[in-house]
Amino acid sequence: MFGAILVPPDLPEADIGVIFINNEGYSPMCGHGVISLGRYMVDKGLAKNLTIPETVVKIQCPCGLVEARVQYDGKKSGAVSFLSVPSFLYAKDVSVDVPEYGKIVVDISFGGGFFALVPASQFNMNIKSSASKIRAAVGATLEQLRKDYKVAHPDYSDLSYMYAAIITDGKDEYSEEVTANCCVFADRMLDRSPCGSGVTSRIAQQFGRGLIKLGQTRTFESITGATFKAKPVKSVKCGDYDAVIVEVTGNGYYTGTSTFTLEEDDIIGRGFLLS
Numbered sequence: 001m002f003g004a005i006l007v008p009p010d011l012p013e014a015d016i017g018v019i020f021i022n023n024e025g026y027s028p029m030c031g032h033g034v035i036s037l038g039r040y041m042v043d044k045g046l047a048k049n050l051t052i053p054e055t056v057v058k059i060q061c062p063c064g065l066v067e068a069r070v071q072y073d074g075k076k077s078g079a080v081s082f083l084s085v086p087s088f089l090y091a092k093d094v095s096v097d098v099p100e101y102g103k104i105v106v107d108i109s110f111g112g113g114f115f116a117l118v119p120a121s122q123f124n125m126n127i128k129s130s131a132s133k134i135r136a137a138v139g140a141t142l143e144q145l146r147k148d149y150k151v152a153h154p155d156y157s158d159l160s161y162m163y164a165a166i167i168t169d170g171k172d173e174y175s176e177e178v179t180a181n182c183c184v185f186a187d188r189m190l191d192r193s194p195c196g197s198g199v200t201s202r203i204a205q206q207f208g209r210g211l212i213k214l215g216q217t218r219t220f221e222s223i224t225g226a227t228f229k230a231k232p233v234k235s236v237k238c239g240d241y242d243a244v245i246v247e248v249t250g251n252g253y254y255t256g257t258s259t260f261t262l263e264e265d266d267i268i269g270r271g272f273l274l275s
């Protein structure tokens, strides 16, 4: 689960601004959050321009402006595609010495946040290994990288940190076969979705390594079996990096609504933090 706090945007072209919240603070980008928020903006009539069969919603995320295209038949919204910020393969074959796991080699790729991408074979595991084993191995790798390896975004210092790590089935070469992955982010949160920003970073990695061409679509599957489709759509630059705009497509669903109440004399209701 993810939280989205809606805020007025400071970019004039944006329909809405959003801060995504996780278990340790905020996220620079959340692709599955963008998919759900795109639908919400259409269904609540909040998008600037409601058009059929597709409405464009511009969402200012912490990583920058993301364009969501929401299927809309005039009554109900459907699948959402989004175009993320310029994404790029940042570093290849980075070695990290992870306590209890030894030397692990990862690629680092930016897809709205910096992701370490690591095939499950590095841990002598496969992507169907238990969620707790994945969480422990990938979480330890991410935490070690945060200590040992510094990343720098060419334009934004506030994005210059290791946000997440993704364990993959290693199927990086283009094929029509589904490729599976699992993202561990923030304070060892495990993503039930294929991870929109992670999938963006995987396409940027594959594009940077010459494994996929513009317009080729891949299907990414999460540990729950949920899928997103993604493809590189345009070559761009980000600072000196050869970057790519990635389109990700998926579905989000409503699960309920709730109302929070804060009474004047409820001290705990103002929030608390346990360490």
Ligand SMILES: O=C(O)[C@H]1NCC[C@@H]1O
Binding pocket: 027, 029, 030, 031, 032, 033, 164, 183, 185, 191, 193, 194, 195, 196, 197, 198
């Ligand atoms: O879909 C996404 O992009 C998010 N899922 C968990 C981590 C990422 O922020």
